[in-house]
Every structure is written in structure tokens, then in C-alpha cells.
Amino acid sequence: MSNRLLITGASGKLGTAVLTHLLDTHGVQPARIVAGSRAPDKLTAVAARGVATARVDFDDPASMEAAFKDIDTLLIISSDALGEPGKRLSQHLAAVAAAKKAGLRHIVYTSLISPETSGIHFAPDHVGTEQAMRESGAGWTILRNAWYMENLMAAIPSALESGKWYTASGTGSAGYVTRDDCARAAAAVLAASPTENKVYSITGPQSLSVDDLVATLNAVYGKTIEVVQLDEAGFIGGLKAAGLPDILVQIIAEFDKDVKQGNMAGVSDAIATLTGKAPTSFADFVSALKS
Numbered sequence: 001m002s003n004r005l006l007i008t009g010a011s012g013k014l015g016t017a018v019l020t021h022l023l024d025t026h027g028v029q030p031a032r033i034v035a036g037s038r039a040p041d042k043l044t045a046v047a048a049r050g051v052a053t054a055r056v057d058f059d060d061p062a063s064m065e066a067a068f069k070d071i072d073t074l075l076i077i078s079s080d081a082l083g084e085p086g087k088r089l090s091q092h093l094a095a096v097a098a099a100k101k102a103g104l105r106h107i108v109y110t111s112l113i114s115p116e117t118s119g120i121h122f123a124p125d126h127v128g129t130e131q132a133m134r135e136s137g138a139g140w141t142i143l144r145n146a147w148y149m150e151n152l153m154a155a156i157p158s159a160l161e162s163g164k165w166y167t168a169s170g171t172g173s174a175g176y177v178t179r180d181d182c183a184r185a186a187a188a189v190l191a192a193s194p195t196e197n198k199v200y201s202i203t204g205p206q207s208l209s210v211d212d213l214v215a216t217l218n219a220v221y222g223k224t225i226e227v228v229q230l231d232e233a234g235f236i237g238g239l240k241a242a243g244l245p246d247i248l249v250q251i252i253a254e255f256d257k258d259v260k261q262g263n264m265a266g267v268s269d270a271i272a273t274l275t276g277k278a279p280t281s282f283a284d285f286v287s288a289l290k291s
């Protein structure tokens with residue numbers, strides 16, 4: 001029986017990090033791994049290490065039919081197709097259907113924290129994908145990733161420069177996690193050849209409000225950044241005035257609203273349990289940015 005692992009979205013930032021952790025953190029043999037991407041020609045670095053590559057495009061069922069043959073466990077990395085309503089869910093459903101058709105033993109998926117109660121417009125994509133996995137007949141592991149700390153990479157320099165951090169999130173908090181820790185957790189699940197159906201909340205070590213984020217930034221950078229609380233309309237107006245694309249304005253505003261309502265709050269010990277290593281703190285993330 002095959003023990004091969006296929007990772008979709010292998011050329012993306014998370015996919016690349018999952019492959020690195022499979023090979024370097026977990027010592028998985030390259031011959032066990034298939035890196036799947038719409039552009040397998042971009043996968044030269046892993047191919048040079050002996051990892052097989054395959055074209056995998058959720059919009060092309062034939063690509064998945066060919067690539068999913070002789071695979072034991074599939075990691076579906078959620079796509080970034082947010083521009084067209086309904087597209088991302090149909091892509092993920094096509095991937096689950098192809099996995100079912102190929103008779104794969106286990107499917108792993110990168111979901112979103114608390115998707116059922118989230119007000120973020122793409123949360124239903126995750127709910128629908130999770131449901132399809134549960135009904136697929138294959139085993140499943142759902143990795144509900146918290147908001148990446150990397151999503152703050154634009155807000156941090158702007159706050160350092162202006163001395164103000166604008167938010168509509170009130171005193172709500174979120175379990176921010178680094179992308180690399182999400183990748184480490186996904187790689188740990190894949191390397192262990194999961195046999196049980198499980199949902200994990202993949203969070204950082206602390207649930208942080210904007211006051212907490214700013215206190216850390218001030219401590220690390222020796223600054224006196226102020227938190228400016230805005231109502232939703234004022235926050236959206238500011239994001240638009242800053243020239244952000246509409247889709248990003250929508251996502252950031254929806255995120256702040258979710259945080260304010262408590263939907264992003266809380267942490268779990270899943271990363272430490274799965275990987276044996278605690279997740280990166282925001283203080284360490286910010287200190288690494290500074291150095």
C-alpha cells in the first residue's frame with residue numbers, strides 16, 4: 001500500500017514551508033512526497049531534493065485525477081481565489097471529490113479558526129469544505145489556522161512610522177500564529193500518517209488585543225505608539241483612503257469585526273502537542289522583524 005503524501009499549493013508560501021518541514025524537521029524521505037502545483041516548473045528547489053512534482057489545479061479535475069493516483073494522504077491548502085464569489089468553495093469541493101474518486105485514505109485541510117461563527121465573507125468556503133471532507137468516506141484532519149502574524153506586516157511599519165495603530169477591534173483578541181508554525185503543524189500531521197478524524201485549532205501562544213500588540217511593539221522598539229479605536233465606518237474609510245484594494249479593505253474590516261465580537265479569541269496547545277515545540281510568540285516575531 002502507498003504511503004505517499006501529496007501537498008497541493010506547493011509553490012505558495014505555506015506549501016513551500018510544509019515541504020521544508022516534512023524534509024528537514026520530520027526527516028520524511030523525499031520519495032514519499034509529491035509536490036502539487038498549478039506551476040510544477042516553479043518547484044525546482046524541492047525537485048532537486050528528490051521530491052516528485054505534479055500539476056495540480058483545482059479548476060482542472062483531470063490534473064487531480066492523474067496526480068492523486070497512488071497517494072495515501074493529501075494536504076489540501078485552501079486556495080487564494082477570493083475574487084469570484086463561490087469559486088474557492090467549488091475548487092475545494094472538486095479537490096475533495098477527486099480525492100474520493102482516487103480512493104485516498106486521508107485528507108488534511110487548512111481551514112480557518114471558528115469558521116461556523118465567523119462573519120468573514122469567505123468563512124463559508126471553509127465550512128463547506130470541512131463538511132465535504134466529513135462526508136467523503138476518507139479519513140480527515142482539519143487544521144483551523146488562526147490569523148497569521150504575517151498579516152500584520154503592513155500594519156506594523158505603518159504604526160512605527162505614524163505612532164498610531166488604527167483599529168475597529170475594541171478590546172477583542174486573536175490567537176495570532178506564524179505561517180511557519182501552521183506549516184510545522186501540518187507537516188507533523190502528514191508525517192504521522194493520521195488515522196483518526198480530528199479538528200485542531202492552530203493558534204499562537206497568546207490571545208492578543210490590539211492594546212497587547214502595541215504594548216509589545218512599544219517594548220521591542222522603544223516607541224510610544226497609541227491605539228486609535230474607530231467605529232467600523234471610520235475604519236473602512238481610513239483603509240480606503242490609504243489606497244488598499246477593495247478586497248483587502250473588506251477582509252481587514254471583517255477581521256476586526258470578528259475580533260471585536262470574540263470570534264478570533266482563545267488559544268490551543270495543538271502546535272506544541274503536534275510538533276513538540278511551542279509556537280512563536282508575537283514578541284519573538286516582532287523581535288525577529290527588528291533584527
Ligand SMILES: NC(=O)c1ccc[n+]([C@@H]2O[C@H](COP(=O)([O-])OP(=O)(O)OC[C@H]3O[C@@H](n4cnc5c(N)ncnc54)[C@H](OP(=O)(O)O)[C@@H]3O)[C@@H](O)[C@H]2O)c1
Nearest residue numbers: 009010011012013014037038057058078079080146147148
Ligand atoms: N490564516 C491566515 O491568516 C491566512 C492568511 C492568508 C492566506 N490564508 C489561506 O492560506 C492559504 C495558504 O497561504 P499562503 O500564505 O501560502 O498563500 P499564498 O502564498 O498566496 O498561496 C496561495 C495558494 O493557493 C494555491 N492555489 C491558488 N489557485 C489554485 C488552484 N486553482 N488549484 C490549486 N491551488 C491553488 C496556490 O498554489 P499553486 O500556485 O502552487 O498552484 C498557493 O499555494 C491561502 O491560499 C489562503 O487560503 C490564510
